[in-house]
Amino acid sequence: MKRTGPSVPSAERQRTLPESFEKQVLDLLPRLRRFAIGLAGSRPDGDDLCQMTIERALARRGQWQEGTRLDSWMYRIMRNIFIDEARATTRRRETFVDPDAGLAVGGDGSQEAAVELSLVDRAMARLPEEQREAVLLVMVEGWSYKEAAEIVGCPVGTLNSRLVRGRDALMAMLEDAQ
Amino acid sequence: MSMTEEMLAAYADGELGAAEQAKVEAAMSEDPALARKVEAHRALKARLSAHYAPIAEEAVPSGLAALLVKPAPGSGAAEAGVARLAAARQKRGLAPAIRRWAPIAGPALAASLVLAILQPWQASTPEGYAQGDVAAALDTQLAATQPDEAETRILLSFAREGGDLCRAWRGADAGGIACRDDAGWKIERRFALRNAQGTEFRQAGSEADLLAAAQEMAAGEALDAEGERAARAHGWKRP
DSSP states (O other), rough: OOOSOOHHHHHHHSSSSOOOOOHHHHHHHHHHHHHHHHHHHSSSHHHHHHHHHHHHHHHHHGSTTTTTTHHHHHHHHHHHHHHHHHHHHHHHOOSSOOOOOOOOTTOSOOOOOOOHHHHHHHHHHHOOOOOHHHHHHISSOOOHHHHHHHTSSSOHHHHHHHHHHHHHHHHOOOOOOO | OOOOHHHHHHHTOOOOOHHHHHHHHHHHHHHHHHHHHHHHHHHHHHHHHHHHHHHSEEEEEHHHHHHOOHHHHHHHHHHHHHHHHHHHHHHHTOOOHHHHTTTGGGHHHHHHHHHHOOOHHHHTTTOOOOOOHHHHHHHHHHOOOOOOOOSSSEEEEEBBSSEEEEEEEOSSSSSEEEETTTTTTEEEEEEEEEOOSHHHHHHHHHHHHHHHHHHHBSSSOOOHHHHHHHHHHHHOOOO
């Protein structure tokens, strides 16, 4: 591999596929995956959700407008798929979260942290989907209320009250467990 | 006035405007239970952030990344380019100083992290002390009374373990946490935000992350308005 210029990432970026849609999505993947695993409650389900999200985004890339934020567009796609899937689950009864299965996100291997982590996982899994997504978007993914409401497609006030209910439930569950 | 749960949570998330923020602070200073509740909200947020943080640090499964590698017809170049870039980014992302931030960074920050570390303003003051406007704001501004449109805004002040006083601030495209020592405000943590379109749009999210980081550093609760004023009068020295 021959390099002609100095090793400046921005130069490299311009040389190869500047700003391609795929690359931008690739850059977002770690965050999207964190959201997916949080929503779905486990790595395997979260990765499935990621895959569905990427596929749908690629299929609908024409609908994304250059210059608008790709990240919120991707988050919106993901939460829509998740909510659809979660509803379908009541019929198909598999895929995403089984509230009592608990432990998942932290418990892939045999980390000593798994026990502590699973508390949070279990509590999150017991939240209604709408509260869980509000909690994740704001408290983990760092979106403002307004941004989160836009991703979810609901009024800010609705988002706010889901968030408060989710928080209260989480605090109660985590306290009980201690 | 009575304080709704929504307002308290929004306060903890840094979502309130100056007027409402002041109301909540006033109510908190009268009722310690409210202050504890805000603390609990922040603690929960810090816990959740920490819980999910490792996921965003992991390498993305190759199967997922592969979905995004264009099978460019006739040339393997495009494909290789994407793969190489991804690998290079991964490597950069693993620099310990950066990695520490990635998990709690908000959407805006995460996206711009790699760009941000190359900004000249950072290169010129690596791990240094606050200077100029930021230092002045850290010295003089109080979170409770500063003008809403101040270019550098103090988010909160707190004592860390050992007693040093620390303050979190943010400007339009950067923010951080600095702690006072004999030489000045030593910058302990730094957030950089790409100053692109839509700053208004993302402000609150990033600020909440900064607060979460401060929460993790703090030895106790954040200083209230009175505590801040007293600390300033004392030159931000350890009590």
